[in-house]
Amino acid sequence: MNNADQNKITRRLTGKLLLVVVGMFGFGFLLVPLYNVMCDVLGINGRFIDIQSGQVDVAEQERLGAQASLQVDESREVRVQFLTQLNQNLNWEFRALDNAVTVHPGQVMEVRFYAKNLTGREVVGQAVPSIVPAKAFKYFTKMECFCFSHQVLKPGEEVEMPLRFVVRPDLPEDIRTISLAYTFFDTENRDGGKQVRAEEPAAVLAQHAR
Amino acid sequence: MSEHGPEKGIKRWLFTTNHKDIGTLYLWFSFIMLLVGGAMAMVIRAELMYPGMQVVNPNFFNMMTTMHGLIMVFGAIMPATVGMANWLIPMMIGAPDMAMPRMNNWSFWILPFAATMLVLPMFMGGDFLAGQGPAFGWTFYEPLSGQYDNLAFFIFAVHLLGISSIMGSINIIATILNLRAPGMTLMKMPMFVWTWLITAFLLIAVMPVLAGAVTMMLTDKYFGTSFFDAAGGGDPVLFQHVFWFFGHPEVYIMILPAFGIVSQIIPTFARKKLFGYSSMVYATAAIAFLSFIVWAHHMYTVGMPVAGELYFMYATVMIAVPTAVKVFNWTATMWRGAMTFETPMLWAVAFVFLFTIGGFTGLMLGVAPSDFQYHDTYFVVAHFHYVLVTGALFALIGGVYYWLPKWTGNMYDEKLGKLHFWLSVISVNVLFFPQHFVGLAGMQRRVPDYAVQFADWNFWSSIGGFVFGLSQLLFMYIVIKTIKGGEKASDKVWDNPEGLEWTVPSPAPYHTFETAPEIK
Ligand code: HEM
Ligand SMILES: [Cu+2]
Secondary structure (H helix, E strand, C coil): CCHHHHHHHHHHHHHHHHHHHHHHHHHHHHHHHHHHHHHHHHCCCCECHHHHCCCCCHHHHHHHHHHHCCCCCCCCCEEEEEEEEECCCCCEEEEECCCEEEECCCCEEEEEEEEEECCCCCEEEEEEEEEECHHHHHHEEEEEEHHHCCEEECCCCEEEEEEEEEECCCCCCCCCEEEEEEEEEECCCCCCCHHHHHHHHHHHHHHHHC | CCCCCCCCCHHHHHHCCCHHHHHHHHHHHHHHHHHHHHHHHHHHHHHHCCCCCCCCCHHHHHHHHHHHHHHHHHHHHHHHHHHHHHHHHHHHHCCCCCCCHHHHHHHHHHHHHHHHHHHHHHHHHHCHHHCCCCCCCCCCCCCCHHHCCCHHHHHHHHHHHHHHHHHHHHHHHHHHHHCCCCCCCHHHCCHHHHHHHHHHHHHHHHHHHHHHHHHHHHHHHHCCCCCCCHHHCCCHHHHHHHHHHHHHHHHHHHHHHHHHHHHHHHHHHHCCCCCCHHHHHHHHHHHHHHCCCCHHHHCHHHCCCHHHHHHHHHHHHHCHHHHHHHHHHHHHHHCCCCCCCCHHHHHHHHHHHHHHHHHHHHHHHHCHHHHHHHCCEHHHHHHHHHHHHHHHHHHHHHHHHHHHHHHHCECCCHHHHHHHHHHHHHHHHHHHHHHHHHHHCCCECCCCCCCHHHHHHHHHHHHHHHHHHHHHHHHHHHHHHHHHCCCECCCCCCCCCCCHHHHCCCCCCCCCCCCCCCCC
């Protein structure tokens, strides 16, 4: 084999290997939709992907909820408890006004949450829900939720926010308690809140002075 | 090409396209990184010598564990294996050089820049002790890593490291597939060449995935995407999946070349052929394949469904089968061999023993229900230091002793070599074995302080650490002494070693096999 042949073969092989490299780079990104589809289809992870991506179909939720509420199962009770958290960069007050409720599967229930903006600026917040046990996620239908959209709060503004939900009657027998956790995020500030914390003291003081 | 030697001075090293020069550069680079990463480990052990906070602040401690891990993985072990590949593969397959010598120069010279980029943030803000460097663990999990101010430096460094590895791997694959001497069929290749061929394929498959992961981090932080950012619909757990899809094959990238080195050393000093050559090849390939489908054994505690836990558990435990094939083959090679224990053999035998301990603890961790107890404790730290230090690093050091006479033309000092070995092998066990105990008892990893009941074992662990660290300075002394002079080595160096590299003179001439050798 002479040198020219050798170079040609090497170049062709290199081309093929580079294709693998590019393909695998793409595959890394493909893992993202793959992961979301898996979680969605299998109902694992307790994530509300549509809600988080802001693509929730409110009418469809309403319909599913109405359908579930046609057959209330009075013989069973499920305890639903609520947890609230703030991502570290958000200076709000946020809590559930009802810490926990007991419902029958199929029974529509409404509870309220309270939020107050403690910063000196307008904040666009987004609540991200998560359910434990993850298995219960498929059977928990929200008909109305403050997490379906951004919550815009002016400095010092406070709101009460509704959540209307129904636990579907086909919920597996072994689930008697469902925990629903909400985390509020500041949609505009993702760097761990370093800027917010820097600006905070004055703003907070101003709040308290009022 | 004519009979020309290397250029003179610094230009030789900057512009060299010679596989031996580049191999030397890689090996020195990785040795320097070993010392830098080792110095960081000394800081870690100094802090952990006694309970309570005494030497550094917690953030600085976190920065040390992070940088230690990154530097050892990407700066020390990986470049050392590439250095070995550069020096040895062309000689082992009877090729004049690597397939793409100029790209080879680039693959190396990217590395110092990448390493600089990686460590630079530690010195930013003018205050080293403030710990401005990465402090989120070598696995850089989101969302913590996403909050790091100098993230762009880190990401850029990872990209450069990835490009270097990919170029190196393409070169190695092209060399092995296209430049073998006539008659050197695939199944006649030395084990080291086989393990590197498979490693190179692993690298081009997973380094791009790592590049994808850091690119997503970059756009999340600076361009408003939400791959891993929960506020915008992303999920930090997704990061762990992408990372470990790279990360698990990565641990095999570090160990397969070590398997290859040991498979070269043991037959020489047992004076027998490698037992079960073809089963070694298939086992290596099987390990590589399985390494792609077990990644979530690093994530048993994130809240996977039971079916997922079971799947990843069975797949993980299955890796023990081809791994055991290798260990049994090394043992069978030694069985009834006329063994002698020169320094390279000592390291290789220690490798077989101690790597196997790491394999066993790996199995314990692979069992999902028990991993819930061990996860994120010092037990995991003990596991991966047994496979990486007494595994990968021991094999590499053994390899240096084995081929150093061929590279330099001089014998190393056998007495000092043995001293280096015994110091290292004792201290490394004093260092890491107790970590199994404190881990099982619940001591968490990556925390600068601990409960007092762990104090005794940690004290000994630190003593072992300091001795092990200092012993590696002896290694440097031995290597430099051998380069400078010493008893002349014969061409074969050892009794009756197998392989084409032993058919060329010692030291190996600057150009070898410009005409392909005859393979019987
Ligand atoms: C029998 C083969 C092996 C098995 C079954 C195994 C299993 C595991 C498991 C289950 C973990 C996760 C532990 C946890 O975080 O809770 C782990 C961690 C780890 N293993 Fe292995 N392992 C094996 C061999 C190896 C080898 C050969 C290497 C590298 C040369 C390696 C390097 C690592 C590293 C670096 C980590 C820790 C990653 C981190 O920082 O979290 N393992 N191993
Ligand atoms: Cu793994």
